[in-house]
Amino acid sequence: MVHKHNTSHVIRRYIVRGIIYLWLVIVAIIVLYPLLWVIGSSLNPINSISRASMIPEGATFDNYVRLISETNYLTWFRNTGYVAIMTMLFSVMLNITTAFVFARFKFRGRKAGLLAVMILNTFPSFMGMIALYMIALNFGMLNNLNMLVIIYVAGSIPTNIWLVRGNLLNLPKSLDEAAYIDGASKMQVFLRILLPLSLPIVTFIALTTFMSPWMDYMLPRLLINRTEVTTLAIGLFRMLDPADSANYDFTAFCAGAVLVAIPIATLYMIFQRFLIEGLASGANKGE
Amino acid sequence: MKYVVTLCSAIIWGSGQAINKQWIKGAVFFIVQCIFWFVELSTGLLDVITGRAEPLFRNCGYFIRGLWGLITLGEIPRLDSSVLVFDHSVMLMIGGIISTFILLLFILVWIWNIRDAYKTHVLIDHGQKQSSLDYVKGLWEKSFEYIMITPGALLVLFISVIPVLFSISIAFTNYNRNTVPPRNLIDWTGFQTFQDIVQIPIWGTTFVSILIWTICWAFLATFSAYSFGLLNAVLINTKGILFKKFWRGLYVLPWAVPGLVSLLVFRAMFNRQGAFNTLLMNMGIIDEALPFLSNSTWARTILVLTNVWLGFPYFMSLISGVMTSISPELYEAVDVDGGGGWTKFRAISLPAILTATAPQIVMSITFNFNNFGHVYFLTQGGPPNPAFQMAGSTDILITWLFKLTLDQRMYNYAAAISIIIFIMIATVSGINLMRTRAFKED
Numbered sequence: 237m238v239h240k241h242n243t244s245h246v247i248r249r250y251i252v253r254g255i256i257y258l259w260l261v262i263v264a265i266i267v268l269y270p271l272l273w274v275i276g277s278s279l280n281p282i283n284s285i286s287r288a289s290m291i292p293e294g295a296t297f298d299n300y301v302r303l304i305s306e307t308n309y310l311t312w313f314r315n316t317g318y319v320a321i322m323t324m325l326f327s328v329m330l331n332i333t334t335a336f337v338f339a340r341f342k343f344r345g346r347k348a349g350l351l352a353v354m355i356l357n358t359f360p361s362f363m364g365m366i367a368l369y370m371i372a373l374n375f376g377m378l379n380n381l382n383m384l385v386i387i388y389v390a391g392s393i394p395t396n397i398w399l400v401r402g403n404l405l406n407l408p409k410s411l412d413e414a415a416y417i418d419g420a421s422k423m424q425v426f427l428r429i430l431l432p433l434s435l436p437i438v439t440f441i442a443l444t445t446f447m448s449p450w451m452d453y454m455l456p457r458l459l460i461n462r463t464e465v466t467t468l469a470i471g472l473f474r475m476l477d478p479a480d481s482a483n484y485d486f487t488a489f490c491a492g493a494v495l496v497a498i499p500i501a502t503l504y505m506i507f508q509r510f511l512i513e514g515l516a517s518g519a520n521k522g523e
Numbered sequence: 524m525k526y527v528v529t530l531c532s533a534i535i536w537g538s539g540q541a542i543n544k545q546w547i548k549g550a551v552f553f554i555v556q557c558i559f560w561f562v563e564l565s566t567g568l569l570d571v572i573t574g575r576a577e578p579l580f581r582n583c584g585y586f587i588r589g590l591w592g593l594i595t596l597g598e599i600p601r602l603d604s605s606v607l608v609f610d611h612s613v614m615l616m617i618g619g620i621i622s623t624f625i626l627l628l629f630i631l632v633w634i635w636n637i638r639d640a641y642k643t644h645v646l647i648d649h650g651q652k653q654s655s656l657d658y659v660k661g662l663w664e665k666s667f668e669y670i671m672i673t674p675g676a677l678l679v680l681f682i683s684v685i686p687v688l689f690s691i692s693i694a695f696t697n698y699n700r701n702t703v704p705p706r707n708l709i710d711w712t713g714f715q716t717f718q719d720i721v722q723i724p725i726w727g728t729t730f731v732s733i734l735i736w737t738i739c740w741a742f743l744a745t746f747s748a749y750s751f752g753l754l755n756a757v758l759i760n761t762k763g764i765l766f767k768k769f770w771r772g773l774y775v776l777p778w779a780v781p782g783l784v785s786l787l788v789f790r791a792m793f794n795r796q797g798a799f800n801t802l803l804m805n806m807g808i809i810d811e812a813l814p815f816l817s818n819s820t821w822a823r824t825i826l827v828l829t830n831v832w833l834g835f836p837y838f839m840s841l842i843s844g845v846m847t848s849i850s851p852e853l854y855e856a857v858d859v860d861g862g863g864g865w866t867k868f869r870a871i872s873l874p875a876i877l878t879a880t881a882p883q884i885v886m887s888i889t890f891n892f893n894n895f896g897h898v899y900f901l902t903q904g905g906p907p908n909p910a911f912q913m914a915g916s917t918d919i920l921i922t923w924l925f926k927l928t929l930d931q932r933m934y935n936y937a938a939a940i941s942i943i944i945f946i947m948i949a950t951v952s953g954i955n956l957m958r959t960r961a962f963k964e965d
Contacts, residue, residue: 249763253761253763253764256758256761256764257764259758260755260758260759260764260770263755263774264770264773264774266832267773267774267776267777267832268773268776270785270788270789270792270832271776271780271785273788273792273798274784274788277791284796285791285794285796285797289798289801330674330675330678331675333671333672333675334671334672334675334676336671337667337668337671337672338672341667341668343668343669349672349676352684353679354952355949356679356683356684356687358945358948358949358952359687359941359945363686363687363690363938363941364682364683364685364686364687364689364690365686365928365929366613366686366689366690366693366928366934367617367685367686367689367690368682368686370613370614370617370689371617371681371685371686374614374617374618386678386682387682389678390678390679390681390682390683391682391683393675393678393679394679394683421664422664422667423667447781450781450783451781451782451783451784451896453783453896453899453900454895454925457929458929469783472783472784472787473783473787473900476787476790476791486791489787489791490788493784493787493788496781496784497780497781497784500779500780500781501776501779501780501781502779504775504778504779505772505775505779508775508779508840512837512840512841512844515837515841515883515886516841516844516883
């Protein structure tokens with residue numbers, strides 16, 4: 237009796253597992269299909285959407301060669317890389333110092349500042365775009381990559397300050413107090429005690445601020461119209477815009493997409509623990 | 524005496540400090556005042572005083588001209604290229620806002636200078652004296668907070684606050700493609716734009732329809748991606764399933780690939796001649812190409828489905844993390860009570876997961892509410908909807924505003940709509956914020 241019950245139980249378990257594996261394989265296909273399709277298309281000798289396929293006949297690297305030799309892809313890549321690195325450096329510096337002050341000190345204007353940041357965040361990000369355009373025009377900063385850096389850094393402060401502040405609040409205040417009793421200055425407490433302890437959130441800010449310029453489309457489209465300062469998002473978008481016949485090039489787009497996706501995706505995979513933890517901690521704003 | 528000192532500082536900055544024998548500090552305040560007057564005089568006021576320029580506000584220095592420009596928005600349009608002296612309303616408005624802010628900064632220093640003169644003198648009356656050097660030393664530790672936030676605050680002021688104030692101002696003008704400076708002058712029109720939005724039917728209906736779709740989209744996108752992520756996290760975590768790490772690693776891919784790339788790829792794949800139509804036709808399921816992106820119902824469905832593809836890995840990773848932290852003893856308790864896998868999931872896992880991820884769900888809804896990239900890169904808001912004012916069927920509020928601003932140049936309407944949305948969001952989140960512990964504790 238007991239034995240018989242066990243057999244049917246085991247069979248049932250195998251069926252359930254079989255269904256789960258089947259499901260997992262189907263999801264894997266759904267996940268991989270678009271990715272393999274774009275890789276396949278990038279190797280396709282025929283430049284047309286309708287002929288694109290996962291396994292092209294006569295696969296060739298011609299599209300990659302054309303992308304690098306005939307389009308400005310490398311220039312876009314270099315421009316975007318420059319913007320991303322500068323944005324990352326300055327964002328990390330300003331975000332952490334500002335958040336440190338807001339987390340650790342009581343001073344006049346603190347609550348007002350935090351509230352103002354929250355209000356700023358509720359405005360759609362491009363609300364000020366016309367004004368930014370006019371400011372850039374006035375100061376001769378159109379077609380200037382540094383203008384993009386300045387705007388990204390400025391934008392990162394309201395976005396991240398609550399998050400970083402929340403993380404710093406979670407560090408015990410007794411650490412600072414002990415250091416102050418030993419005669420440390422505020423700057424020393426920040427650099428020697430709090431900064432080393434907040435490495436995970438620093439990594440998170442560095443990663444997110446580094447990633448965002450690669451895919452931002454709105455701002456460069458507004459502030460940049462010269463080829464030598466074009467960024468990747470704009471370049472790739474144009475390659476897929478049928479209305480833009482001068483730049484339309486489907487297979488080169490696929491090759492370009494693969495070339496930018498690989499390094500970014502690798503970064504994500506390596507640092508995904510920090511990203512998930514950072515996003516998760518963002519919700520408990522300092523509670 | 525202390526009032527005399529205060530009055531001196533109010534007229535000639537730093538003179539009160541000089542009387543208090545704090546020479547360096549006094550000199551610094553005096554230099555700031557000199558800079559202020561130098562800017563104002565050298566940019567025009569001097570010419571007006573000496574009679575070299577007509578005594579008009581427009582000929583005055585940086586600060587007076589800024590205020591004049593902000594209030595009048597200019598007086599001379601550039602009707603043709605022969606007009607050499609003309610006013611560009613938009614430039615005047617931005618310049619005015621910036622110069623007003625700088626003026627406010629100067630006023631702040633002025634007040635600081637007056638208060639300082641007064642306070643120091645009171646201290647001297649009580650027999651205490653502080654040298655400028657000690658003051659500077661104390662200042663660093665005392666104003667550490669302000670010094671540290673100054674660079675960030677200035678950046679946010681010029682790149683975020685001033686532009687936002689500018690667009691708020693635009694809502695109260697008639698600045699759009701029909702009045703283009705410098706050919707036309709822009710005027711302050713009060714609440715006219717808001718009245719138009721309420722009274723001209725097409726603006727109102729477009730706004731309400733897009734608002735409803737935006738809310739539906741935000742909830743649908745979040746919950747579909749969440750459920751799919753939950754399902755996969757649970758299945759991978761099932762006892763006896765091999766290669767857990769492999770599956771998780773594979774499923775994270777859509778999250779790792781840059782969104783812009785995958786969305787543009789999807790756009791190509793859902794094209795009329797794209798991969799999906801070819802695939803379905805080859806399999807004999809359909810006879811002619813489906814209008815994936817050119818039919819509004821299809822386009823909306825595709826938006827939600829592709830969002831599942833892009834969004835589920837994040838929730839899956841998050842939920843997997845939560846599940847590993849659930850104590851196994853809880854599951855053993857269910858075993859003792861004779862419950863099966865389903866009971867375990869419903870009674871233990873699900874409540875734990877939902878509580879732990881509730882904040883992320885809320886964040887995801889607000890993110891999708893403003894998910895510009897997803898809609899713009901996939902459909903660009905299309906297909907166009909003739910019943911709407913300059914919008915397509917899949918446009919959410921933010922993409923509509925983007926088009927109104929950059930493509931249609933209906934600046935004042937876009938600004939007014941942003942303000943309306945802002946008021947709606949701010950009311951909801953403001954009430955929420957006031958109730959959170961984090962804010963009360965401050």
